[in-house]
Amino acid sequence: MKVAILSGTVYGTAEDVACHAAAFLSAAGFEAWHDPRAQLPQILEFAPDALLVVTATTGMGELPDNFIPLYSAIRDQFPAWHGLPGGVIALGDASYGDTFCAGGELVRELFAELGVREVQDMLRLDASETVTPQTDAEPWLTGFMAALRG
């Protein structure tokens, strides 16, 4: 099964988590693809069977700048991903209060518009609680893979 992993980051943590997720899924036999600079045409060429988005939150609950062009392209071009399974890993910091992991929530809204089916509740990785987000994501990734395998 082909899983496209997309990432949005300011300081690199979300990209590290996405890289680790790609290795973790590959080791379990999935065809995981992660290119931090991926744009929509390459993703469409890969023809994913599932989507995993790993994104940080910046500003006052905004998506990282490096993810906005891809987010906008997906929203504008509306690829035929209806029914595709997906999942979101959100990095944030609970000290931001109401905007905790708001970037991840924006991705969930996009999934809902596209009809991408979240197979597992969004994972929230709190930078005020952990310094090992890559490995913290592993149990969630195990559940995600189980859901994809059905």
Ligand SMILES: Cc1cc2nc3c(=O)[nH]c(=O)nc-3n(C[C@H](O)[C@H](O)[C@H](O)COP(=O)(O)O)c2cc1C
């Ligand atoms: C300027 C700035 C604004 C931030 N705003 C938010 C926010 O609104 N909500 C949130 O949950 N986290 C916020 N964060 C925390 C980051 O999302 C968190 O530290 C994350 O792990 C950074 O990931 P990155 O290294 O991939 O950029 C903010 C961090 C910075 C530096």
